[in-house]
Amino acid sequence: MALLVSLTDTDIAPWLKVFQTELSGMDIRIYPDVGDPCDIEYVAAWQHPFSEYKKYPNLKAILSLGAGVDHITKDPELPSGIPIVRMADNALTRDMCLYALHWVLHFHSDYYRYAQQQSNKQWLPQDFVSPRDRTIGVMGLGNIGKQIAESLATQGFNVVGWGASEKQTTGLIEYFHGKEQMNAFLNKAEILINVLPLTDATRNRVTESELRQLPQGSFVINMGRGCIVNESDLLSLLNSGHIAAAVLDVFDIEPLPDDNPLWSHPSVTITPHIAGQSDGETAAMFMVDNIRRIEHGEAPFPLYDPVLGY
Numbered sequence: 001m002a003l004l005v006s007l008t009d010t011d012i013a014p015w016l017k018v019f020q021t022e023l024s025g026m027d028i029r030i031y032p033d034v035g036d037p038c039d040i041e042y043v044a045a046w047q048h049p050f051s052e053y054k055k056y057p058n059l060k061a062i063l064s065l066g067a068g069v070d071h072i073t074k075d076p077e078l079p080s081g082i083p084i085v086r087m088a089d090n091a092l093t094r095d096m097c098l099y100a101l102h103w104v105l106h107f108h109s110d111y112y113r114y115a116q117q118q119s120n121k122q123w124l125p126q127d128f129v130s131p132r133d134r135t136i137g138v139m140g141l142g143n144i145g146k147q148i149a150e151s152l153a154t155q156g157f158n159v160v161g162w163g164a165s166e167k168q169t170t171g172l173i174e175y176f177h178g179k180e181q182m183n184a185f186l187n188k189a190e191i192l193i194n195v196l197p198l199t200d201a202t203r204n205r206v207t208e209s210e211l212r213q214l215p216q217g218s219f220v221i222n223m224g225r226g227c228i229v230n231e232s233d234l235l236s237l238l239n240s241g242h243i244a245a246a247v248l249d250v251f252d253i254e255p256l257p258d259d260n261p262l263w264s265h266p267s268v269t270i271t272p273h274i275a276g277q278s279d280g281e282t283a284a285m286f287m288v289d290n291i292r293r294i295e296h297g298e299a300p301f302p303l304y305d306p307v308l309g310y
């Protein structure tokens with residue numbers, strides 16, 4: 001019985017330490033040293049190459065390094081019926097909350113302006129705006145989105161949220177749902193944060209017509225998936241000034257190609273898909289717990305739902 005570790009762009013040392021200590025009865029193999037493919041029962045995966053999964057006839061589950069599993073499900077030859085387990089490590093969620101907070105403050109507290117002012121040696125305090133007078137819109141209300149929304153609300157921001165299905169509005173956050181309520185949500189979002197998962201339903205969900213619903217001079221933080229917010233529509237609204245600035249961590253094509261105009265746009269900040277970097281130790285332990293659950297005949301958590309697409 002073997003666990004195949006295939007974590008592209010990741011320092012696998014802390015992962016291996018946990019797997020080797022905690023899964024003593026299991027052979028830990030590192031891709032591309034697969035050995036006999038019949039031995040592979042589990043894959044710890046981030047961007048595992050397409051057409052590989054179908055070579056492992058005894059695969060019991062795929063454990064995703066990421067909360068999003070589109071890097072697995074978009075494999076056109078993915079064998080059907082193999083459980084895919086998403087990452088829901090608390091450390092990942094916490095880091096995404098911190099990433100969101102950092103960039104919300106960047107815009108809310110005018111730090112992006114002060115960076116420009118410094119290059120002109122300009123001493124010019126901007127007007128104070130209270131967090132309660134700033135509305136943040138969080139799009140995508142799964143575990144991560146809800147926690148981002150709640151953490152910003154706890155800091156005093158006015159937070160609205162949008163998700164595909166209805167959520168109980170809490171004292172802190174006003175929730176919107178479905179196609180019919182999307183514009184009402186966007187109209188309020190001075191800073192829009194996207195954390196939707198990429199599914200057939202969310203692909204290209206935010207195009208020019210949705211972006212136009214944002215208030216004039218609003219900001220966009222995309223830390224979900226690239227193909228959800230239409231890149232060229234975003235660029236044209238940045239160029240027109242309707243959107244004042246954007247921070248993008250995810251893109252249609254990653255790594256972002258050299259000739260993509262987003263790289264050099266003065267109102268765009270790019271981070272290389274790091275908003276939710278997994279903490280190797282805790283995330284590996286999250287996978288170990290799920291492997292143990294499966295070995296004991298219990299259901300792993302959280303399981304990808306092919307009908308919902310996440």
Ligand code: GLV
Nearest residue numbers: 065066067068276
């Ligand atoms: C990162 O992109 C993730 O899916 O967690």
